[in-house]
Amino acid sequence: MSTKAAAETLAACKPWTREEIAARAARDIPEGWYVNVGIGIPVLLPNYIPPEREVIIQSENGILGMGPSPPDDKINRWLINASKKYVTLVPGGSYVHHADSFAMIRGGHLDLCVLGSFQVAENGDFANWTSAGDDMPSVGGAMDLAAGAKAIWLLMDHTTKNGDSKVMRRCTYPLTAVGAAKRVYTNLAVLDITDNGFAVRDLAPGLTFEALQDVTDAPLHLTN
Amino acid sequence: MINKIVQSMAEATADIRDNAVVLIGGFGSIGQPNALIEGLIEQGAKDLTVVANNAGVGHTGLARLMEVGRVRKIICSYPRTSDPVVFAELYRAGKIELEVMPQGTMAERMRAAGAGIPAFYTPTSVGTKLAEGKEARDFHGRTYVLEEALFGDVALVEAWQADRWGNLTYRSSARNFYPVMAMAAKLTIVQAQHIVELGALDPEQVATPGIFVDRVVHVPYGEPVVT
Numbered sequence: 337m338s339t340k341a342a343a344e345t346l347a348a349c350k351p352w353t354r355e356e357i358a359a360r361a362a363r364d365i366p367e368g369w370y371v372n373v374g375i376g377i378p379v380l381l382p383n384y385i386p387p388e389r390e391v392i393i394q395s396e397n398g399i400l401g402m403g404p405s406p407p408d409d410k411i412n413r414w415l416i417n418a419s420k421k422y423v424t425l426v427p428g429g430s431y432v433h434h435a436d437s438f439a440m441i442r443g444g445h446l447d448l449c450v451l452g453s454f455q456v457a458e459n460g461d462f463a464n465w466t467s468a469g470d471d472m473p474s475v476g477g478a479m480d481l482a483a484g485a486k487a488i489w490l491l492m493d494h495t496t497k498n499g500d501s502k503v504m505r506r507c508t509y510p511l512t513a514v515g516a517a518k519r520v521y522t523n524l525a526v527l528d529i530t531d532n533g534f535a536v537r538d539l540a541p542g543l544t545f546e547a548l549q550d551v552t553d554a555p556l557h558l559t560n
Numbered sequence: 561m562i563n564k565i566v567q568s569m570a571e572a573t574a575d576i577r578d579n580a581v582v583l584i585g586g587f588g589s590i591g592q593p594n595a596l597i598e599g600l601i602e603q604g605a606k607d608l609t610v611v612a613n614n615a616g617v618g619h620t621g622l623a624r625l626m627e628v629g630r631v632r633k634i635i636c637s638y639p640r641t642s643d644p645v646v647f648a649e650l651y652r653a654g655k656i657e658l659e660v661m662p663q664g665t666m667a668e669r670m671r672a673a674g675a676g677i678p679a680f681y682t683p684t685s686v687g688t689k690l691a692e693g694k695e696a697r698d699f700h701g702r703t704y705v706l707e708e709a710l711f712g713d714v715a716l717v718e719a720w721q722a723d724r725w726g727n728l729t730y731r732s733s734a735r736n737f738y739p740v741m742a743m744a745a746k747l748t749i750v751q752a753q754h755i756v757e758l759g760a761l762d763p764e765q766v767a768t769p770g771i772f773v774d775r776v777v778h779v780p781y782g783e784p785v786v787t
Contacts, residue, residue: 398735413590413783414733415590416587420642431730433767435739438667441664475690476662477664510688
């Protein structure tokens with residue numbers, strides 16, 4: 337396919353919305369997993385876990401078993417998530433202090449952490465805490481999560497507003513962790529990070545592999 | 561009779577010295593010890609190093625402490641909050657130092673300080689800018705960096721209930737850093753919404769036992785306001 341044809345299929349495809357990216361990732365989380373969700377698109381993820389499936393959400397500020405946001409008349413004013421929004425505790429949930437919360441995180445007890453990211457590379461490196469020219473670098477819990485969770489999935493746009501690829505051969509921004517990311521959900525595709533680099537699991541409706549490659553810095557592979 | 565309850569903010573904040581390292585808990589607007597911070601402003605200690613998760617929001621609490629020029633350095637994990645207006649202005653003018661640290665490393669460094677552990681190895685930050693210059697060592701085929709215990713001269717704590725021995729409970733996500741900050745500081749000062757009789761707290765619910773607490777002042781301010 338020519339670059340022109342690829343550009344046409346890209347223009348004609350229906351990129352996933354932020355909600356659809358979160359919903360797509362939520363569907364892939366198996367019952368019984370303990371999951372931390374970061375700020376950005378991942379905040380939306382708990383809303384899309386199928387109600388019949390028990391997935392336990394952890395929030396780094398000491399909540400295990402975090403539920404959705406409350407209706408206005410049911411707010412617990414002492415209970416917020418990592419994005420500083422009111423949340424709830426599900427039956428069976430518990431509170432811990434920060435060192436115990438990060439023991440869960442760093443100690444390998446979480447099955448999955450879902451984070452937003454500025455960039456991801458084909459070797460699993462990712463960069464989500466500071467960019468070039470950022471004079472107020474803010475790492476939060478991202479490096480602890482990246483080092484400790486059994487799997488890292490990234491939910492992010494495929495390109496910048498200028499159209500530059502965020503799915504890279506190598507990250508150019510300061511890294512959050514080396515080789516930690518396992519899967520990427522973008523507005524255009526779902527990618528696994530394998531020993532051979534990015535393998536395409538799924539494409540946005542109407543998008544072709546060639547058109548996706550055309551807007552992606554890293555070489556892509558088809559899953560077998 | 562042991563009685564850690566003091567009757568005034570002046571008693572609560574006595575002996576905080578210039579150049580002190582002050583541990584301030586809270587996560588977002590929840591559990592901020594704003595009354596103690598106001599007391600500290602009144603008390604006058606300056607050139608403080610503050611350890612907190614964020615670098616202040618709006619113009620109250622920690623932001624106010626910075627705005628009146630008492631903070632020389634802030635150690636935090638996430639300065640870029642919704643409204644870090646005071647910090648941003650001071651920082652860009654070169655009037656305050658910033659040290660950014662992973663949140664879990666910050667918590668564990670204080671836990672270590674409280675637990676008699678001078679340093680520990682962590683996998684967090686390996687291969688990143690935040691590990692530069694730090695000693696690294698391999699264990700079982702994985703690389704870790706050395707982090708030292710982070711001690712406080714003072715911890716300012718916001719609790720839900722307290723008794724005269726300094727036993728504390730917290731509410732929901734207001735617990736956050738407090739149990740480790742209370743352990744890590746030489747002088748732990750608590751503002752509590754409720755003062756209860758000794759023996760009234762369910763021992764199973766005490767999240768910070770009184771051994772880690774020096775002073776308690778009653779501040780029944782009601783519900784936190786999320787900003």
